[in-house]
Amino acid sequence: MYNFHSHTNFCDGSSDPETYIEEAIRQGFKIYGFSSHAPIPVPNDFALTEKSFPLYKQEIERLRAKYKEQLTILLGVEADYITEISAPFDYFRKQFELDYVIGSVHMVKCRDNEVWFIDGPFRESYDAGLSSFFDNNARSAATAYYRQINEMIERENFEVVGHLDKITMHNQNRFFTTDENWYRNAILETIDLLKEKEIVVEVNTRGLYKNRSEDFFPEQKYLKYILEKKISIIINSDAHAPKDISLLRDATVKTLRQLGFKEQAIITSDGVELIEL
Ligand SMILES: [Zn+2]
Numbered sequence: 001m002y003n004f005h006s007h008t009n010f011c012d013g014s015s016d017p018e019t020y021i022e023e024a025i026r027q028g029f030k031i032y033g034f035s036s037h038a039p040i041p042v043p044n045d046f047a048l049t050e051k052s053f054p055l056y057k058q059e060i061e062r063l064r065a066k067y068k069e070q071l072t073i074l075l076g077v078e079a080d081y082i083t084e085i086s087a088p089f090d091y092f093r094k095q096f097e098l099d100y101v102i103g104s105v106h107m108v109k110c111r112d113n114e115v116w117f118i119d120g121p122f123r124e125s126y127d128a129g130l131s132s133f134f135d136n137n138a139r140s141a142a143t144a145y146y147r148q149i150n151e152m153i154e155r156e157n158f159e160v161v162g163h164l165d166k167i168t169m170h171n172q173n174r175f176f177t178t179d180e181n182w183y184r185n186a187i188l189e190t191i192d193l194l195k196e197k198e199i200v201v202e203v204n205t206r207g208l209y210k211n212r213s214e215d216f217f218p219e220q221k222y223l224k225y226i227l228e229k230k231i232s233i234i235i236n237s238d239a240h241a242p243k244d245i246s247l248l249r250d251a252t253v254k255t256l257r258q259l260g261f262k263e264q265a266i267i268t269s270d271g272v273e274l275i276e277l
């Protein structure tokens with residue numbers, strides 16, 4: 001069992017890290033990775049702060065020492081990329097000696113330094129931003145999202161791209177479909193860039209087990225293209241509670257095998273490794 005994407009009560013998760021580790025040991029995990037939301041200079045209630053980051057690191061290191069006979073514990077972050085707003089990922093990587101960084105876009109930079117929050121449980125805030133920032137033009141909104149991801153890939157240093165097509169979650173085929181040519185071109189261009197930079201694509205199961213999406217992030221029709229391009233994948237549950245750490249993992253492995261994937265990436269203390277799926 002593996003999971004490298006998890007949020008604890010140091011950011012927007014429900015429990016302290018030790019409860020996740022107790023659950024991971026109970027389920028036979030050999031490696032467990034924490035990925036709190038890295039600090040961002042935008043008012044929010046979900047990320048670490050400059051103040052809490054050292055405490056997060058200290059606690060993960062305490063657990064790493066305490067449980068070293070049972071499993072390997074990794075210290076990571078999920079870093080938000082926001083054009084001209086977020087700090088360079090390497091700033092956190094170096095300062096806190098991180099084992100890995102997941103790069104994600106949850107906020108699309110709009111005019112006057114305002115941001116459109118595309119994630120979270122409420123579609124109302126997604127719809128409000130689409131209307132006020134993009135005049136309900138879904139094509140320019142989704143294009144802006146992928147453009148920001150492309151910029152992250154070009155400029156930042158990170159191992160894994162988180163929930164690549166999160167922009168589809170609250171859309172639910174209401175404003176655009178992912179079969180439209182412009183959408184397909186946008187995501188394929190991003191996937192080509194991921195290949196070029198050798199970034200691992202996360203297969204994120206959270207939308208499915210939270211009933212917020214009908215497929216993984218990214219959806220299977222684009223996972224097929226990711227397979228064709230021989231890009232590595234990593235399966236993550238994006239846990240926000242200890243009960244989430246392995247949700248849908250077995251079913252996901254089965255589906256990915258059916259799609260033709262034979263390998264999966266994992267992260268160890270020495271970096272990314274490929275193992276049999
Ligand atoms: Zn995320």
Ligand SMILES: [Zn+2]
Nearest residue numbers: 005007078238
């Ligand atoms: Zn996350």
